[in-house]
Amino acid sequence: MSSIPYPCDDSSSVPTSFLGLLLLHYSRSRCNSDSHVQSSSELLRDLANRELNAFLWLSLVVVTGLLLRKLFNLFSLWHRARNIPGPPCPSFYGHSKLISRENLTDVLSKSHEKYGPIVKLWLGPTQLLVSVKDPLLIQEMLIKAEDKLPFTGKAFRLAFGQSCLFAPSYEKLVPGIVPYFPMIITYLRSPVKVQKRRETLATELNERLLKTADLIPMNVTDFIVDKIENISAKGNIDCGLVSQHIAFTLMGATFFGDGFLACPKAAIYEELLMMIAKDACFWASYNVTPFWKQGFWRYQRLCTKLKCLTSDIAQHCRKSCKLFGQIDQNVHNESFNKEIKSAHCSQCCSDNEFGDYYFFRDLNDHQNAKEKEEPSGNIMRVMFHGCHTTAALISNILTRLVMHPEIQDKVYSEISMVGRNPSKYEQEDIYRMPLLLATIYESARLLPTGPMLQRCSLEHDLSLSTGVTIPAAAVLVVPVQLVQKDDSSWGSDASDFNPYRFLSNHAKESGSAEEVTKSGFNLLELNDPNENAAFLPFGSGTRACVGQKFVIQVVATLLASLLKKYEVRIIRPYSGSGDNSEPSLKNRLQSYPNSPILFVRRDQ
Numbered sequence: 079m080s081s082i083p084y085p086c087d088d089s090s091s092v093p094t095s096f097l098g099l100l101l102l103h104y105s106r107s108r109c110n111s112d113s114h115v116q117s118s119s120e121l122l123r124d125l126a127n128r129e130l131n132a133f134l135w136l137s138l139v140v141v142t143g144l145l146l147r148k149l150f151n152l153f154s155l156w157h158r159a160r161n162i163p164g165p166p167c168p169s170f171y172g173h174s175k176l177i178s179r180e181n182l183t184d185v186l187s188k189s190h191e192k193y194g195p196i197v198k199l200w201l202g203p204t205q206l207l208v209s210v211k212d213p214l215l216i217q218e219m220l221i222k223a224e225d226k227l228p229f230t231g232k233a234f235r236l237a238f239g240q241s242c243l244f245a246p247s248y249e250k251l252v253p254g255i256v257p258y259f260p261m262i263i264t265y266l267r268s269p270v271k272v273q274k275r276r277e278t279l280a281t282e283l284n285e286r287l288l289k290t291a292d293l294i295p296m297n298v299t300d301f302i303v304d305k306i307e308n309i310s311a312k313g314n315i316d317c318g319l320v321s322q323h324i325a326f327t328l329m330g331a332t333f334f335g336d337g338f339l340a341c342p343k344a345a346i347y348e349e350l351l352m353m354i355a356k357d358a359c360f361w362a363s364y365n366v367t368p369f370w371k372q373g374f375w376r377y378q379r380l381c382t383k384l385k386c387l388t389s390d391i392a393q394h395c396r397k398s399c400k401l402f403g404q405i406d407q408n409v410h411n412e413s414f415n416k417e418i419k420s421a422h423c424s425q426c427c428s429d430n431e432f433g434d435y436y437f438f439r440d441l442n443d444h445q446n447a448k449e450k451e452e453p454s455g456n457i458m459r460v461m462f463h464g465c466h467t468t469a470a471l472i473s474n475i476l477t478r479l480v481m482h483p484e485i486q487d488k489v490y491s492e493i494s495m496v497g498r499n500p501s502k503y504e505q506e507d508i509y510r511m512p513l514l515l516a517t518i519y520e521s522a523r524l525l526p527t528g529p530m531l532q533r534c535s536l537e538h539d540l541s542l543s544t545g546v547t548i549p550a551a552a553v554l555v556v557p558v559q560l561v562q563k564d565d566s567s568w569g570s571d572a573s574d575f576n577p578y579r580f581l582s583n584h585a586k587e588s589g590s591a592e593e594v595t596k597s598g599f600n601l602l603e604l605n606d607p608n609e610n611a612a613f614l615p616f617g618s619g620t621r622a623c624v625g626q627k628f629v630i631q632v633v634a635t636l637l638a639s640l641l642k643k644y645e646v647r648i649i650r651p652y653s654g655s656g657d658n659s660e661p662s663l664k665n666r667l668q669s670y671p672n673s674p675i676l677f678v679r680r681d682q
């Protein structure tokens with residue numbers, strides 16, 4: 079009986095190909111083994127070993143490639159930055175030690191003095207900071223570099239949720255293109271859409287704010303005056319705190335409507351908003367979100383509480399609001415009514431609460447947007463930014479007025495000459511008070527709310543007209559405090575409080591000096607402060623503040639009413655600022671002077 083030959087028996091056959099050789103090898107090893115199972119498991123193990131080896135080799139190649147690329151990027155960054163002037167690097171870690179020892183503004187001041195208008199500092203081996211101090215170069219840089227740094231975005235995203243208004247970046251990027259800031263990738267959300275949306279919202283916000291600016295102060299002023307009377311009855315007033323209350327009332331009434339004034343939760347809202355914002359930078363400073371920390375979860379609970387409170391207040395104000403309802407009905411009559419009809423009773427934290435709240439309806443028209451934007455995010459962010467910056471400005475102005483009683487007297491005379499109704503000032507009245515407006519601008523010049531403007535160009539190197547090229551992803555800063563006090567832009571009295579620098583005198587030009595004395599303020603004219611490129615309290619370029627016009631108008635109207643009623647006096651010199659002569663920035667959040675002041679009624 080013939081049998082099918084088993085390959086082991088066929089010792090005479092010689093394989094003609096590599097595959098045949100392999101098969102022969104396996105068939106022999108199979109034949110030599112005692113069991114068929116054992117040989118197949120060996121085959122598998124062998125295969126697994128080979129695959130593992132291949133995988134390890136591949137990983138090694140990839141990791142080496144990545145490291146080489148990082149190294150290449152590092153050298154390329156050093157190479158591209160070599161033409162930017164700056165102090166020599168003391169160590170591999172750059173100037174970080176120097177910056178932690180001294181105030182960054184001081185370090186930059188010395189460096190600019192020595193190295194000129196563009197200066198570089200190394201924050202670490204891969205982090206380059208470039209500071210620009212020349213006003214014209216600043217303008218160019220702020221227009222060309224449209225991205226904002228991710229850190230501040232991260233801090234406030236953590237606290238208040240997403241807000242496209244303050245989105246750190248809307249540049250189109252692909253992973254890997256930002257070698258020095260890999261975390262930036264995390265923040266990217268459909269960039270072109272974010273940019274468009276931000277622009278629409280900024281325009282919308284500005285238009286609406288200006289419409290409301292004329293109406294707010296008359297009822298808000300009464301409310302604020304009552305508040306001041308109540309606090310004054312208990313003794314002197316902390317300038318910083320009273321400014322915060324005033325700013326909060328102004329912003330609350332603007333964004334939520336006049337129902338906000340009677341809202342019982344407003345006080346706790348103010349406290350919570352400020353507390354959460356204060357801690358945001360701390361929690362955002364962790365590279366990896368610290369889920370393992372109890373404090374972080376406590377903080378998250380507070381953030382949820384703030385969100386709920388925002389929702390509650392919006393609901394409360396929607397019910398009781400009249401003032402802005404009228405404005406808004408004119409603008410969006412049909413759609414607004416439709417929304418009111420379809421509005422359903424929602425619970426706390428419901429997104430619909432904001433969806434149909436009219437001031438923010440367009441800000442939160444996120445149904446069509448694919449980005450995961452939190453509806454309350456824009457409201458809380460704008461509320462916080464508006465309160466913080468406006469409080470700083472008011473506190474700064476009050477402090478300047480008490481330090482310069484002669485200017486306060488002149489502002490008072492100017493206010494008294496304008497406006498028929500003693501308790502109500504309107505837009506056109508304000509434009510007839512150039513000294514008051516100049517006082518506001520001069521205060522903002524001498525003590526801006528933030529010491530730095532920041533930008534970065536994520537995708538491209540930035541070429542400036544001077545021929546200097548700043549590498550992509552470098553941190554670009556404008557030391558506003560230095561620029562706004564620079565002699566070359568403001569004259570030899572740059573550090574002095576002199577509102578008259580923003581005024582021009584018609585009489586001088588027409589040669590009739592006597593007229594000035596007779597008709598006084600009528601002959602003073604306010605110059606546009608933005609004509610001077612070194613005036614930057616509201617930033618500049620495509621990412622400048624959208625609330626500038628609104629804030630100036632509202633603060634001026636409010637101050638006119640307050641100063642008409644009260645004289646502001648200082649009780650004792652500044653606490654904590656060292657030389658007792660100048661208000662200064664204290665820290666990131668409380669950047670305003672907080673000396674005790676008195677509001678003394680003029681009719682007493």
Ligand code: HEM
Nearest residue numbers: 243244464467468471615616617618621622623624625629
């Ligand atoms: C005294 C009051 C205020 C000051 C001093 C101030 C200052 C600033 C500054 C310095 C910036 C950054 C600009 C830049 O980087 O070029 C900014 C951005 C912004 N401000 Fe204000 N601000 C004030 C009030 C307001 C108010 C009341 C609103 C809105 C109601 C507002 C809305 C915004 C927005 C939306 C941005 C972000 C713009 C962007 O990132 O594209 N600000 N503000």
